[in-house]
Amino acid sequence: xxxxxxxxxxxxxxxxxxxxxxxxxxxxxxxxxxxxxxxxxxxxxxxxxxxxxxxxxxxxxxxxxxxxxxxxxxxxxxxxxxxxxxxxxxxxxxxxxxxxxxxxxxxxxxxxxxxxxxxxxxxxxxxxxxxxxxxxxxxxxxxxxxxxxxxxxxxxxxxxxxxxxxxxxxxxxxxxxxxxxxxxxxxxxxxxxxxxxxxxxxxxxxxxxxxxxxxxxxxxxxxxxxxxxxxxxxxxxxxxxxxxxxxxxxxxxxxxxxxxxxxxxxxxxxxxxxxxxxxxxxxxxxxxxxxxxxxxxxxxxxxxxxxxxxxxxxxxxxxxxxxxxxxxxxxxxxxxxxxxxxxxxxxxxxxxxxxxxxxxxxxxxxxxxxxxxxxxxxxxxxxxxxxxxxxxxxxxxxxxxxxxxxx
Amino acid sequence: xxxxxxxxxxxxxxxxxxxxxxxxxxxxxxxxxxxxxxxxxxxxxxxxxxxxxxxxxxxxxxxxxxxxxxxxxxxxxxxxxxxxxxxxxxxxxxxxxxxxxxxxxxxxxxxxxxxxxxxxxxxxxxxxxxxxxxxxxxxxxxxxxxxxxxxxxxxxxxxxxxxxxxxxxxxxxxxxxxxxxxxxxxxxxxxxxxxxxxxxxxxxxxxxxxxx
Amino acid sequence: xxxxxxxxxxxxxxxxxxxxxxxxxxxxxxxxxxxxxxxxxxxxxxxxxxxxxxxxxxxxxxxxxxxxxxxxxxxxxxxxxxxxxxxxxxxxxxxxxxxxxxxxxxxxxxxxxxxxxxxxxxxxxxxxxxxxxxxxxxxxxxxxxxxxxxxxxxxxxxxxxxxxxxxxxxxx
Numbered sequence: 001x002x003x004x005x006x007x008x009x010x011x012x013x014x015x016x017x018x019x020x021x022x023x024x025x026x027x028x029x030x031x032x033x034x035x036x037x038x039x040x041x042x043x044x045x046x047x048x049x050x051x052x053x054x055x056x057x058x059x060x061x062x063x064x065x066x067x068x069x070x071x072x073x074x075x076x077x078x079x080x081x082x083x084x085x086x087x088x089x090x091x092x093x094x095x096x097x098x099x100x101x102x103x104x105x106x107x108x109x110x111x112x113x114x115x116x117x118x119x120x121x122x123x124x125x126x127x128x129x130x131x132x133x134x135x136x137x138x139x140x141x142x143x144x145x146x147x148x149x150x151x152x153x154x155x156x157x158x159x160x161x162x163x164x165x166x167x168x169x170x171x172x173x174x175x176x177x178x179x180x181x182x183x184x185x186x187x188x189x190x191x192x193x194x195x196x197x198x199x200x201x202x203x204x205x206x207x208x209x210x211x212x213x214x215x216x217x218x219x220x221x222x223x224x225x226x227x228x229x230x231x232x233x234x235x236x237x238x239x240x241x242x243x244x245x246x247x248x249x250x251x252x253x254x255x256x257x258x259x260x261x262x263x264x265x266x267x268x269x270x271x272x273x274x275x276x277x278x279x280x281x282x283x284x285x286x287x288x289x290x291x292x293x294x295x296x297x298x299x300x301x302x303x304x305x306x307x308x309x310x311x312x313x314x315x316x317x318x319x320x321x322x323x324x325x326x327x328x329x330x331x332x333x334x335x336x337x338x339x340x341x342x343x344x345x346x347x348x349x350x351x352x353x354x355x356x357x358x359x360x361x362x363x364x365x366x367x368x369x370x371x372x373x374x375x376x377x378x379x380x381x382x383x384x385x386x387x388x389x390x391x392x393x394x395x396x397x398x399x400x401x402x403x404x405x406x407x
Numbered sequence: 408x409x410x411x412x413x414x415x416x417x418x419x420x421x422x423x424x425x426x427x428x429x430x431x432x433x434x435x436x437x438x439x440x441x442x443x444x445x446x447x448x449x450x451x452x453x454x455x456x457x458x459x460x461x462x463x464x465x466x467x468x469x470x471x472x473x474x475x476x477x478x479x480x481x482x483x484x485x486x487x488x489x490x491x492x493x494x495x496x497x498x499x500x501x502x503x504x505x506x507x508x509x510x511x512x513x514x515x516x517x518x519x520x521x522x523x524x525x526x527x528x529x530x531x532x533x534x535x536x537x538x539x540x541x542x543x544x545x546x547x548x549x550x551x552x553x554x555x556x557x558x559x560x561x562x563x564x565x566x567x568x569x570x571x572x573x574x575x576x577x578x579x580x581x582x583x584x585x586x587x588x589x590x591x592x593x594x595x596x597x598x599x600x601x602x603x604x605x606x607x608x609x610x611x612x613x614x615x616x617x618x619x
Numbered sequence: 620x621x622x623x624x625x626x627x628x629x630x631x632x633x634x635x636x637x638x639x640x641x642x643x644x645x646x647x648x649x650x651x652x653x654x655x656x657x658x659x660x661x662x663x664x665x666x667x668x669x670x671x672x673x674x675x676x677x678x679x680x681x682x683x684x685x686x687x688x689x690x691x692x693x694x695x696x697x698x699x700x701x702x703x704x705x706x707x708x709x710x711x712x713x714x715x716x717x718x719x720x721x722x723x724x725x726x727x728x729x730x731x732x733x734x735x736x737x738x739x740x741x742x743x744x745x746x747x748x749x750x751x752x753x754x755x756x757x758x759x760x761x762x763x764x765x766x767x768x769x770x771x772x773x774x775x776x777x778x779x780x781x782x783x784x785x786x787x788x789x790x791x
Contacts, residue, residue: 029612054655058662071456071506074579076662079654081579082586225612233605240598247594248420251587255510263511263576264503460667482667593647600640607636 021207026224027231028213034108035211035231036238037101042199043239044094049192051087059139061185063178066141067265085254091133092257093246095280098126102308107333109315109322110212116312118209121202123309125195130305132191133280135184138176142262143272149176149184151275155288158298175268216321217393274350282347283340289351290363300363307370314370317377318401325390328380332369339365432581433570437465440571443564445475445485447547448505451494454485456506457575465574498543509569509576516573523565526551670788672780675727683743685732688787692732692740693775694748694761695785698725702759711762714771718760721774729777729785730761736768748772 008014058077060069073080102122105111111119138149153170157163172179212218249256257279261272277285287304291297315329323330339362346359384390385398441462444454460481462472472481487494491501509516518538525537526546534551536542546552550561574580661669671688673695678684683696698706703725706718722728732740734750741748747758755766762771776790 050655054658057659068456072662072664075456075461076664078657078660078662080658080662081583082654083658085583229608230612233601233608237598237601237605240594240601243594244591244598245420247587247590251583251590254583258510260511260513263507458667482664593650597640597643597647600636600643604636604640 022228022232023226025207025227026221027211027227028219029225029230030213030215031211031231031234032214033234033238034100034104034214036235037097037104038206039235040097040239040242041094041101043242044090044097045192045195045199047086047090048094049196051083051090052189052192054083055087056189059185061139061182063141063181063266066139066181070140082250085250088257089246089250089254091136092278092280093242094129095133097242098129099280102126103337106311106336107323107330108212108214109216109320111311112315112322113312114209115205115212118202118205119312120309121198121205123306125198125202127305128191128195128198130281132188132195133278135188135191137278138181138184139188140262141181141266142259143264143266144259144262144275146176146266146268147271147275148277149180152277153180155294155298155301158295177268212321214321214324216319216324217397218320276348279344279348282345283343284347286343286347286359287363287366289347290356290359300367304366307367310370314373315377316374317381318405319381319384319390319398320394320401325394326377326380326384328376332373332376335365336369339369432574434466436567436570437574438467438571439564440567440569441465441467442475443568444505444571444575448568449485449487451487451489451502452505453487453502454506454575455504457485458482459485461578464578465571500543502544505572505575507576509573511576515576516569519572520565520569523548523568524550524562528552670786673785673787674783675785676783680726686787688731688775693787694728694730694732694743694772696728696730696759698728698759706758706760709758711758711760711771712764714763714769716760716762716771718762721760721762721771723777723779727785728759728761729775729787730772731775732772734768735763735770735772736766741772 005015009016055073058069058073058080060066070084073084075081077083105119105122134149134152138145153167153176156166156170159166168174170180171177172183210218210221210224259276264272276282284301284304288297288301291300317326317329319325323333342358342362343366346355346362349355351359381398385395388395390398445462448454458481459472459476459479462475463469469481476483487502489497489502494501508519512518514521522536522538522542525539526534526548527537528551529535534546536544548561548564550558550565553561669689671686673684673686675684675695675697678695678697680697681699683694685692685694687693703718707725710717719725721730732748734741734752734755736750736753736755739750739752741750741755741757747756747761747764749756750766750768753767755768756764757768757772758764760771761774763769775787777785777787778789778791780786
């Protein structure tokens with residue numbers, strides 16, 4: 001075996017790669033389980049790719065055949081029901097994992113210098129994921145698939161001057177129909193490979209700046225521990241816990257994420273009583289509906305996703321790390337999380353008077369938190385430094401930062 | 408914080424498991440329901456994702472199915488006898504396909520049962536439905552004008568049909584749950600092994616820190 | 620650098636746990652591949668088409684019918700008494716085989732209509748079949764007489780469900 005590896009090593013940096021990226025790769029020794037969600041995301045990506053390809057062996061991307069082909073998979077293909085449920089649950093699992101991964105980054109300030117590019121490649125991944133999920137949802141050609149796609153493609157009419165043409169161009173027709181389905185299938189198949197490429201770029205960026213850690217204090221390489229075996233085994237244990245929850249849903253409540261209306265074939269002549277996007281889009285859907293103007297709503301929704309990119313510049317505190325030593329920042333974070341859940345609830349229900357108001361307030365709060373952060377973060381920093389309640393090492397680091405930034 | 412999260416996820420998982428796993432598989436009721444579905448409902452409603460041969464899977468014998476299918480082959484789907492154009496003329500709407508009805512309505516099989524037994528004679532002397540006001544389907548089981556003795560029988564029929572339609576919408580449910588128990592057991596064992604191995608490997612850090 | 624100390628191998632107990640975990644995980648990975656591989660096998664609707672029932676009452680003496688079975692043409696021939704006698708009197712050509720071994724009832728010949736040379740569908744002649752692609756000639760027992768085809772026309776599994784019905788695809 002050693003001879004084979006030696007033969008490869010003379011021609012390809014195999015062992016050197018494993019050594020540099022895995023067995024000798026320095027990682028902070030205090031990473032909590034919140035740091036395992038990146039690995040989980042990669043695992044779910046593989047699940048989606050594999051189940052997706054096997055589904056594609058039986059799926060028919062034709063508006064007359066699509067719904068029937070899903071039933072063919074569910075009833076007649078060997079284990080087709082299993083592959084389908086793995087894929088539909090996997091999509092939701094992917095968003096649970098990614099949102100948690102993002103929350104960890106926001107809480108611990110892992111987006112801060114020098115990890116801005118790491119954060120932005122992550123943003124790109126989120127956008128690719130959302131596009132993939134949106135297109136994938138049309139494929140079953142159920143009522144919710146069809147009408148959800150109709151509503152969201154309609155939003156592109158907000159584009160200035162050429163709005164209506166853009167919508168027709170996107171759909172390949174005057175309404176969501178067979179051309180839309182075929183192209184969504186082609187792109188839904190493609191995008192996960194773009195995501196895989198972007199993941200590699202994301203990991204290269206990570207290995208350049210190394211992982212942050214819960215304390216926010218970055219140690220030198222020699223004070224860290226090798227990724228393998230410490231974090232390979234820790235990530236695997238986290239995976240086991242994740243799989244327990246994931247399989248519990250797949251095998252015992254697989255229709256948890258399948259809207260009842262989607263078991264009815266798409267009917268362009270009749271809209272279901274309530275159009276609801278999948279749960280992972282609900283907060284953004286609520287923001288969209290909170291602005292009475294179409295263009296305003298679309299801009300607000302787009303902004304609500306893109307504004308995360310500004311975080312490294314919105315957070316102007318020079319106290320290292322994230323929420324650990326900054327109680328006001330921590331409070332803002334928790335308010336933000338609660339706000340997202342409120343928005344999710346609003347997005348799931350029709351916009352009636354009280355709920356409409358709640359949605360508008362929650363939308364305002366969402367953006368206010370981002371926009372106030374520059375002022376709040378600087379104010380809190382001054383307060384904390386004056387009160388000297390930070391650990392000495394952190395104080396020293398912050399003071400060095402401030403001194404350095406005056407140059 | 409972490410202890411609360413551990414406790415809450417475990418409870419959530421258990422609740423999830425119980426709600427999904429409580430599905431009873433009453434084969435006798437499903438078979439009786441199959442008879443009602445094919446002999447009564449199938450007159451107007453298609454069950455196009457079911458084939459006659461699929462009825463073997465709920466324990467019906469080939470001779471039983473032969474009596475129900477007339478000239479149709481075992482591999483043919485249960486298409487309604489009533490053509491859609493005639494249905495439109497008679498009822499003003501095409502009766503929906505029933506293959507997925509138990510998963511296409513909030514409340515599923517329970518809703519179907521409520522609907523079938525929900526017919527009543529309203530103040531104007533017309534037949535209406537508690538669960539689906541203004542329904543265009545006739546009171547096919549005849550519960551609205553039934554006497555108390557027949558009511559019980561009709562309610563039983565409705566329950567059997569609902570059980571059958573529940574199976575029809577998800578024929579692999581029993582297999583799925585059976586495999587699910589096995590998979591969860593396996594993952595639990597594997598997770599335990601990962602946990603033990605993780606602790607074992609990480610003691611080296613504790614030891615190294617003592618050394619330092 | 621401290622890391623090399625932390626990479627040291629422990630005693631035999633850790634090895635056992637490590638090996639056990641790897642074995643259990645590996646077994647799971649293999650088991651997980653089963654549904655995916657199985658999904659590529661024919662689905663239940665395709666398996667339904669594994670057999671096809673033919674009503675042979677309508678095929679008169681001297682007539683033949685071509686039916687589709689698993690996507691292939693199958694020739695069902697109701698042979699005349701002269702044809703049967705002629706076929707039983709010889710063993711065919713370069714792939715000798717007695718006619719009695721190729722039929723269950725002498726009046727009914729059931730063969731797959733694909734030339735054993737390169738797969739074309741032969742055309743019926745009075746003496747049997749002629750393949751239009753490279754000129755292979757078969758007799759009324761489907762045996763190769765002349766031409767490039769190496770073997771006789773292949774016999775599918777079939778059985779008589781009744782006097783009026785043949786099921787192709789199952790031998791009994």
